[in-house]
Amino acid sequence: xxxxxxxxxxxxxxxxxxSGCHGWEHTERVLALARRIAVAEGADLDVVSASALLHDIGxxxxxxxxxxxxxxxxxxxxxxxxxxxxxxxxxxxQRIVHCIAAHRFRNSLHPETLEARILFDADKLDSxxxxxxxxxxxxxxxxxxxxxDPAVDPATTRPYSIHDTAYREYLVKLRYLKDxxxxxxxxRLAKERSAxxxxxxxxxxxxxxGEL
Amino acid sequence: xxxxxxxxxxxxxxxxxxSGCHGWEHTERVLALARRIAVAEGADLDVVSASALLHDIGxxxxxxxxxxxxxxxxxxxxxxxxxxxxxxxxxxxQRIVHCIAAHRFRNSLHPETLEARILFDADKLDSxxxxxxxxxxxxxxxxxxxxxDPAVDPATTRPYSIHDTAYREYLVKLRYLKDxxxxxxxxRLAKERSAxxxxxxxxxxxxxxGEL
Numbered sequence: 001x002x003x004x005x006x007x008x009x010x011x012x013x014x015x016x017x018x019s020g021c022h023g024w025e026h027t028e029r030v031l032a033l034a035r036r037i038a039v040a041e042g043a044d045l046d047v048v049s050a051s052a053l054l055h056d057i058g059x060x061x062x063x064x065x066x067x068x069x070x071x072x073x074x075x076x077x078x079x080x081x082x083x084x085x086x087x088x089x090x091x092x093x094q095r096i097v098h099c100i101a102a103h104r105f106r107n108s109l110h111p112e113t114l115e116a117r118i119l120f121d122a123d124k125l126d127s128x129x130x131x132x133x134x135x136x137x138x139x140x141x142x143x144x145x146x147x148x149d150p151a152v153d154p155a156t157t158r159p160y161s162i163h164d165t166a167y168r169e170y171l172v173k174l175r176y177l178k179d180x181x182x183x184x185x186x187x188r189l190a191k192e193r194s195a196x197x198x199x200x201x202x203x204x205x206x207x208x209x210g211e212l
Numbered sequence: 213x214x215x216x217x218x219x220x221x222x223x224x225x226x227x228x229x230x231s232g233c234h235g236w237e238h239t240e241r242v243l244a245l246a247r248r249i250a251v252a253e254g255a256d257l258d259v260v261s262a263s264a265l266l267h268d269i270g271x272x273x274x275x276x277x278x279x280x281x282x283x284x285x286x287x288x289x290x291x292x293x294x295x296x297x298x299x300x301x302x303x304x305x306q307r308i309v310h311c312i313a314a315h316r317f318r319n320s321l322h323p324e325t326l327e328a329r330i331l332f333d334a335d336k337l338d339s340x341x342x343x344x345x346x347x348x349x350x351x352x353x354x355x356x357x358x359x360x361d362p363a364v365d366p367a368t369t370r371p372y373s374i375h376d377t378a379y380r381e382y383l384v385k386l387r388y389l390k391d392x393x394x395x396x397x398x399x400r401l402a403k404e405r406s407a408x409x410x411x412x413x414x415x416x417x418x419x420x421x422g423e424l
Contacts, residue, residue: 017374023359025358025359025360029419029420029422031422032420032421032422033422035422036422036423129415129419129424130412130413130415130416130419131359131360131416131419131420133345133346133349133412134345134349134359134360134378134416135349135359136349137345137346137347137348137349137350137353137378138349138350138352138353138359138378139353140350140353141349141350141351141352141353141354142353142354142356144354146237147235147237147238147343147346147347147350148237148343148346162229166346166350189424192424193419193424196415200342200345200412201342203341203342203408204342204343204346207241207341207342207343207405208241208244208343209244210241210243210244210245210247210248211248212341212401212404212405
């Protein structure tokens with residue numbers, strides 16, 4: 001059984017008190033979700049928990065390098081070195097490292113193990129549902145975007161501009177995430193969160209038109 | 213019948229392209245809501261529409277004066293002078309000016325007319341429901357607050373800090389707005405929007421705990 005306390009403490013040190021929509025609180029939510037899915041899917045809870053805690057420790061470097069450094073690959077490397085220092089079994093380290101390296105949506109590295117699929121799903125689930133809605137509007141506030149534009153055209157509007165609304169993010173990305181899930185439990189949770197999010201944005205359009 | 217185009221153009225000039233949660237889009241939403249309520253309540257549509265368009269034109273001055281200037285009183289003054297320049301009937305001007313002066317939540321000036329009560333309700337309605345949720349998270353993003361803290365204590369946390377989350381605003385203010393409505397139509401809309409908002413934050417707490 002892995003001791004999670006030192007792993008959490010190490011991972012926590014990579015985040016400011018409040019570091020926005022991929023901050024430490026995102027990690028804690030992904031951990032809670034990943035553990036829940038791991039139990040339902042009969043996965044290794046140690047590997048899932050450790051990789052959830054460590055999955056975004058490469059983000060700071062990715063931001064500092066303006067995206068040149070991939071946070072998944074770099075985070076996996078950091079995690080491997082750290083876990084060696086804890087004298088964790090070589091095999092367990094390899095399984096954790098694979099989860100971290102393969103959790104990124106845009107990566108070509110595919111999650112090959114049940115534990116890696118669980119981390120992937122838990123990470124994406126945190127972008128949808130009520131949490132996803134909150135994160136999308138918070139991000140819009142951080143970049144100075146408008147609250148809403150029901151007629152936004154994702155093709156002709158730019159990210160990080162005042163057109164980068166929560167609704168644009170929903171149209172471009174969030175509403176499709178449910179189709180990318182890799183585990184049965186992830187699919188079930190995503191379907192339900194996604195339906196809530198669909199209803200929210202439909203309602204937002206009605207309210208903005210003065211119809212509700 | 214009042215011509216609204218010059219009034220809209222004048223009011224619009226007080227707002228930047230994107231001026232946050234009390235920006236021009238808030239005014240357009242309040243206008244749509246106020247007109248809908250005005251029809252249902254049999255109110256004067258001209259007075260309601262003009263006062264909705266003009267209700268926040270004093271905000272810029274209130275911000276610039278760090279709150280020393282009250283946007284409702286100052287906006288009413290500006291609006292009166294402007295409407296005189298359009299040669300609007302003295303009586304109509306007085307009715308519009310009263311709506312604007314009395315729309316502020318914290319003001320001691322109470323809305324005395326049906327039209328003033330409608331503007332008051334429409335303005336508050338824009339803080340609840342899906343729009344209110346979006347505005348609350350957007351504001352949190354603008355001030356660099358956390359996404360969520362289910363255990364936030366409003367009594368010991370401060371506005372404009374990282375603790376000034378959307379959930380804090382909901383606990384302190386938004387969930388009570390439905391009880392402040394002054395028209396039957398406003399009450400009906402507020403009740404429905406508020407129920408949706410209650411469900412959203414309950415869901416958010418469940419999701420953050422990994423339970424949904």
